[in-house]
Amino acid sequence: MATGKTGSVLVVDDESDVLFAMKMLLKTDVKELVTEKNPENVLSLLSKQKFDVIFLDMNFKSALNTGNEGLFWLRQILEKDKDATVILITAYGEVELAVKSLKQGAYDFIVKPWHNDKLLETLQNALQAKGQKKPAKSAASINGHASILGESEAIQDILYKIEKIAPTEANVLILGENGTGKELVARALHEKSFRAGQPFVSVDVAALTDSLFESELFGLKKGAFTDAKEDRKGRFEAANGGTLFLDELGNISPAMQAKLLTVLQNRQVTPLGSNTPVPVDIRLISATNEPIYELAAKNLFRKDLIYRINTVEITLPPLRSRDNDVELLARHFAGIYANKNHKPVPEFAPAALQKLKQHSWPGNVRELQHAVERAIILAESNVLQPQDFSFSPMEMDSAAATPVFASDTSMPLHEIERETIRHVIEKNKGNISKAAKELGLTRTALYRRLNKYDI
Numbered sequence: 094m095a096t097g098k099t100g101s102v103l104v105v106d107d108e109s110d111v112l113f114a115m116k117m118l119l120k121t122d123v124k125e126l127v128t129e130k131n132p133e134n135v136l137s138l139l140s141k142q143k144f145d146v147i148f149l150d151m152n153f154k155s156a157l158n159t160g161n162e163g164l165f166w167l168r169q170i171l172e173k174d175k176d177a178t179v180i181l182i183t184a185y186g187e188v189e190l191a192v193k194s195l196k197q198g199a200y201d202f203i204v205k206p207w208h209n210d211k212l213l214e215t216l217q218n219a220l221q222a223k224g225q226k227k228p229a230k231s232a233a234s235i236n237g238h239a240s241i242l243g244e245s246e247a248i249q250d251i252l253y254k255i256e257k258i259a260p261t262e263a264n265v266l267i268l269g270e271n272g273t274g275k276e277l278v279a280r281a282l283h284e285k286s287f288r289a290g291q292p293f294v295s296v297d298v299a300a301l302t303d304s305l306f307e308s309e310l311f312g313l314k315k316g317a318f319t320d321a322k323e324d325r326k327g328r329f330e331a332a333n334g335g336t337l338f339l340d341e342l343g344n345i346s347p348a349m350q351a352k353l354l355t356v357l358q359n360r361q362v363t364p365l366g367s368n369t370p371v372p373v374d375i376r377l378i379s380a381t382n383e384p385i386y387e388l389a390a391k392n393l394f395r396k397d398l399i400y401r402i403n404t405v406e407i408t409l410p411p412l413r414s415r416d417n418d419v420e421l422l423a424r425h426f427a428g429i430y431a432n433k434n435h436k437p438v439p440e441f442a443p444a445a446l447q448k449l450k451q452h453s454w455p456g457n458v459r460e461l462q463h464a465v466e467r468a469i470i471l472a473e474s475n476v477l478q479p480q481d482f483s484f485s486p487m488e489m490d491s492a493a494a495t496p497v498f499a500s501d502t503s504m505p506l507h508e509i510e511r512e513t514i515r516h517v518i519e520k521n522k523g524n525i526s527k528a529a530k531e532l533g534l535t536r537t538a539l540y541r542r543l544n545k546y547d548i
């Protein structure tokens with residue numbers, strides 16, 4: 094902490110213990126410290142005096158503990174002084190609400206019980222930033238992995254959320270279409286968490302059959318079945334102390350949902366063929382591109398499991414709604430693939446950029462990545478032209494697409510998808526990796542569809 098006392102701070106909390114602890118902590122650093130137990134008095138206090146920073150509790154015992162009292166008082170304070178710097182004091186488990194408060198204008202939040210160093214750092218940052226606009230983050234760089242790029246407001250929001258949520262223990266559910274960057278976000282959350290030095294274990298659960306699901310996740314005791322020649326640790330144990338990322342969670346069967354719920358509730362796994370549970374300490378991050386709440390409404394996904402995994406939710410927007418990001422990402426991938434293929438970094442003809450911006454990107458960032466890679470490999474000149482970007486039939490906007498099969502517009506969507514997949518696999522002579530790439534899907538996602546459509 095910097096030497097010398099600076100700043101005037103108001104702390105509003107109805108718990109005397111909190112006010113006392115704050116006084117003790119801040120007395121050596123803060124020039125003027127005022128504490129207030131009753132939030133009703135805050136507005137009149139603000140009429141008399143301006144504070145550099147206001148710490149505001151999220152819950153006041155006098156009302157229902159919904160956290161909305163904090164948001165209510167936050168709005169009142171900001172209405173009175175739109176430049177007020179408010180830091181929310183929230184309880185563990187209220188992170189979602191706290192993130193909401195950031196959107197409504199809070200400067201930051203701290204989670205109770207707080208670490209003194211963290212609180213002092215937050216206060217210092219707030220004092221320094223006073224009067225300065227919060228700088229936009231351009232990327233969350235992740236050790237050894239791609240950065241999350243994007244200038245769109247939606248991505249900026251997500252980067253901010255990652256910064257805030259990563260250092261907590263909250264379970265995170267990431268929602269979004271195929272290829273929107275869910276795994277990238279999961280890795281960023283891990284790398285920016287206190288568990289960063291520990292393992293990050295990623296499992297594509299949709300690729301597992303029910304019997305594999307159990308042995309893969311919970312482990313296996315020698316002799317559990319004929320082929321089990323030795324004990325094998327499951328992914329939960331492998332992730333112990335770190336983060337477990339369960340991808341495509343929306344696709345698991347009801348029986349597996351029940352098993353997973355039990356493990357999460359008890360924080361222990363029992364390997365197949367064993368009677369001895371093993372305690373596990375993991376942070377869970379899950380992702381799905383399925384409409385999980387619709388599945389829950391149809392009783393296809395357990396609501397109690399959703400509540401376990403979605404302490405905080407992050408929804409990744411489809412690329413088509415992130416206009417400016419298309420160009421940014423296209424140029425970024427162009428740099429990467431030009432280097433990889435020993436070619437000079439190309440320019441984009443304005444018409445090519447226009448074409449990219451108009452495309453609907455059903456395979457999202459992954460599809461864009463592959464489109465740019467193809468273009469770099471095949472382009473004749475160092476200025477990429479519209480014709481260098483070819484989209485597979487399924488990737489085309491319905492208006493722009495020339496259907497390669499049935500011109501019958503009454504064909505149901507799943508039939509169209511099935512036929513498109515058939516067509517692309519045929520075109521790639523049965524090569525699943527190539528077909529998946531052209532369709533903008535992962536191999537697993539394509540295999541899942543092959544199963545679904547019985548192809």
Ligand SMILES: Nc1ncnc2c1ncn2[C@@H]1O[C@H](COP(=O)(O)OP(=O)(O)OP(=O)(O)O)[C@@H](O)[C@H]1O
Pocket residue numbers: 239240241242243269270271272273274275276277278340382422458459462534535538
């Ligand atoms: N904002 C971004 N900036 C840079 N690269 C990105 C961004 N979003 C996604 N990518 C890249 O796009 C590809 C797909 O991302 P990722 O695998 O994280 O998506 P996903 O949503 O997990 O996909 P799926 O649903 O198919 O599992 C990766 O190569 C990733 O690095």
